[in-house]
Amino acid sequence: MSWTPSQGDTISKGDSYEFIEQVGSGGFSVVWKAQNQSTGEDVAIKVPNYANANMPDTDIEVYFGRELSALEDITNAGGHPHIMELHESVSHQGVDLMVVDFITGELMEDVQSITDPQNVRQIGIAICDIFSFLHENEIIYRDLKPDNIMLTGNDEPKLIDFNTARDPLQCPNGHEIKFENADQNHCTVCGTDLNSGTVVTAGGKFKAPDLTNQQYRQGPWTDVYAIGKILFYILNSGQAVIQDNIDPRDYQVSTSAPLAEIIQRSTAVNPTNRFRNATEMKEALEQNDASVSGPSATLRIQSTGQEFTVSPGDTLGRKNTAGPYATIEVDDPGNDAYISRIHMKFEHEQGRWVLKDTSKNGTILYKNGTPYQLDSTSRTQNPDRRALDDRDVISPVAENYGLDLQFRTN
Known part of the structure; x- marks a missing residue:
């Protein structure tokens, strides 16, 4: 049986950390609040969720390792103020752990009180900045949804979950899986079954059509779609819809015309009708003008x-x-x-x-x-x-x- 922490346990590598209390649990990891014994700083420690009876330990480790790899890449690229920071990784009694920022705030899925279009616009600007950084550093996210974003006391978003971040995928026989085929159950080259560590599932009501429709090529605009869905979700008091081409005013949501038009453009079915990338969408939000396309x-x-x-x-x-x-x-x-x-x-x-x-x-x-x-x-x-x-x-x-x-x- 794999080691799991208890209150008062300590682990050490570069620094020593004491486990204080468990503060969260997901499909792939359990999150503990801990304290750096040298500095007194509160940190979060993510531990593989081996108690998840619905997934083999090997798959838990695949997703956990994927998140650690993504956070290491982000650290090597200089980090980003709106992305959870990796402090260090630790191996304890054969279990890999990651020490990250302890972020105080609320998950976006639990926040239903941000209805001021100006506040929503500022949140959108910050999220666009995150995704511009990720795409530049060869990290594709594809699973942006409210439970992956924490809002601090200043309504500043923090991206906190990276176990769906992707490097090039391979089937068990080593064949590369293109992202447009990654939701399939079998490798398109050799027919081998793809286990849950390989199959990509993303987003639900926040998932762009290009993730399932091979008529459209995936790219930065794929995450633009999810950002638009997130902004509508906030304005609509935490209620998502599965439709595309969303005009919030059609749902009796009170908002400014420019923000409604930005959301509608970003959630277009055809990627060519969206903003080309998160940088362009950020400029539209900053100028409060959906028609902004910038210089070309x-x-x-x-x-x-x-x-x-x-x-x-x-x-x-x-x-x-x-x-x-x-x-x-x-x-x-x-x-x-x-x-x-x-x-x-x-x-x-x-x-x-x-x-x-x-x-x-x-x-x-x-x-x-x-x-x-x-x-x-x-x-x-x-x-x-x-x-x-x-x-x-x-x-x-x-x-x-x-x-x-x-x-x-x-």
Whole structure:
């Protein structure tokens, strides 16, 4: 039988922690309030929920490990003020534990008193900022719902659950499972059964149609849909609906016209009718205007002439890979080996376009024919971002890699 904590137990690694009381329990983990014995700080310790009789221990460990991996990636990326912070992971008597922030507040599913559209709009801005950060760092969430968000005393949202966060999925025989097939019961390559550690289920009334309808490609807009559903849920006193294209005014919800229009646009059935990404939705919320689309530019593949429209917050990455999907997908001339899933991001700051490298192998930016290397890793001293000008040329990975993209301001 696996070890489970009791009040007064202590564990140690970098610091020593004493278990105070159990404060929560879910399908995959049990949450304890604990105290750092060195600093006196309250922390939360997540423990695998081996008492869950509906799921084998091996599956519990898969989900628990997935959350730990995601939180480690977030920490390595610098963290985010609205995401639960990982302090450290600890192994105690053969059981892996994670020490995280102890967040005081209420789960969003328990809050039914936020009806001021201005407050809801500010919550939406903060949530959009979270998802812009996640997508940039190759973390796809896909399961945003009220019980995954804590609201602090200032109504600031904190994302607290990451056991549905995904790295590339594989079936038991090692075949990669694309996200559009991840809700299936069998591997589409070899037919092997997918256990509950592999099958993706997400969202219920907050789940975007693109998660189940292969007519639509998944991408940042998939989480945009869930954000819109969350905002409607708050305005509607904690009541969700399964419909798409939601106008809160159709449900006798008192709200401003701009916020209603933002929610309606974000919950459109067709992803092309939504905001392209969380960054664009954040700008719409900040300006209180659903028609906001922000500046746009064009990327042109020089060898083929194929063009893509670029909006602030858009990402570019390798096609034909498990998510998270980039906004713009390109073929990798290096046999799908070197262009990252999220290789670069396009930002617009103080009136200027900026290219940010988010890859594992770097990006070359040509300005008037002179190459500049961008590198988000710690391997070099090169910067990870640089301003973009009209007719600059972008080459993922290296000079003469085989994919040159000309950037054109519109």
